[in-house]
Amino acid sequence: MSAEIELLARQHAPQILAEALRLARSKAVEVLSEQLVSAMIAEAVKPYRPPSAAQLANVEKGLCVYAITRDSEIELPALRTAAEPRLIAHNGIGAVVADVDLAQFTNLEADPVEDSALATLAREHDAVVRAVFEHEPVLPLRFGTVVTGEQAALDLLRERREEALTWLDRVAGHREWGVRVECAAQPEAPADGLSGTEYLRHRQSALSRDRDQAKAAQNMHAKLSCHATEAACREHRPNTLLDAAYLVPQDNETSFRDSVTRLSEPLERLGATVHTTGPWPPYSFTRIELAVQR
Incomplete structure (x- = not known):
């Protein structure tokens, strides 16, 4: 009997593993969705601190x-x-x-x-x-x-x-620009119809793409920071590789925007999406604050 169980385990383990991963991903999406909703609400009220x-x-x-x-x-x-x-x-x-x-x-x-x-x-x-x-x-x-x-x-x-x-x-003489890079949603490996080797190959390809996207986003931030007097990275949200603000001298804005266009190309080839916003007043780069006074 033990030999039969061992044979069944070898034959079906890849499918069982794939199904377990699918269920785990589904649960992870549910948890992350709840966290994202909470984060969006917190972000919406973050700039406002009502007087006591x-x-x-x-x-x-x-x-x-x-x-x-x-x-x-x-x-x-x-x-x-x-x-x-x-x-x-x-x-x-x-x-x-x-x-x-x-x-x-x-x-x-x-x-x-x-x-x-x-x-x-x-x-x-x-x-x-x-x-x-x-x-x-x-x-x-x-x-x-x-x-x-x-x-x-x-x-x-x-x-x-x-x-x-x-x-x-x-x-x-500066204006604020924002750049956000969102990674592509990775297609799940089908639970059925893949051998263990095929499933692992699919996972390795996805992980390689994730690493390439992260590396390209880090490179973008480093290069864009060279055009800015100051740069600030915001806390990453799910599926976000970069969310940064740049304090850019107005004389450098053309080269900054050209760099955004050029550095977006490898990310877009990997399936990521690049969003640029601005110009803004320097909301992310002023740290002076007035307190409520009686």
Whole structure:
């Protein structure tokens, strides 16, 4: 009997292994899908940190602070959710602010609906930052940054003046570009009809393609970083080989974009997809932040 069992094991082990791998992959897809949904929700609310109840106690009105820039005349857009934006200046720098009802910044939830309160506030925040960006270097502040009044904004400008000037000089003449590389979905080996040798050959081919895609994405990042003053990689998500932002001098943008096109070709031949976004204000490269002040 033991010889018969051994023979059956040799004959059917490859098919059993293939079926086990198929089931494992199906389970992995389910788990990763749940993780991806959680990650997308977390990313949607990441830029927003609402003031605490204690910080907003007995305060109905305040100033939303959108960005820091140089003291300059800038045409700013009208907003639905706030008063007309204005610049509060101090010794060569300024904070772009607007009077707001602070209640609208409480109880916001991540909501993918285009006309949700969160989406509307976020779009207006970006519109103000972009308006400044068209004329002067800009330090975008975290969405939802509020202070309780003009004096608090002036105090913060005094405290952060040197830091702000350093960052403004650093990002002047630069724009942010994003590059994301998504790997191709690998076809599963059929559970039936393959011998053990054929299955292993299929797996080796898939693994080789994965390695080649990863190597090409790493090469792309290294080459693109040479055209940028600074580069930042974001946390990888499932099926993403590269998700990076580049702070590119405007004089280098043509060579940067040419390099993206050239370096995309080997990745696309391997089945990957390259997405380029920009130009943006330097959202990923300014680390100055104003805190809520009483």
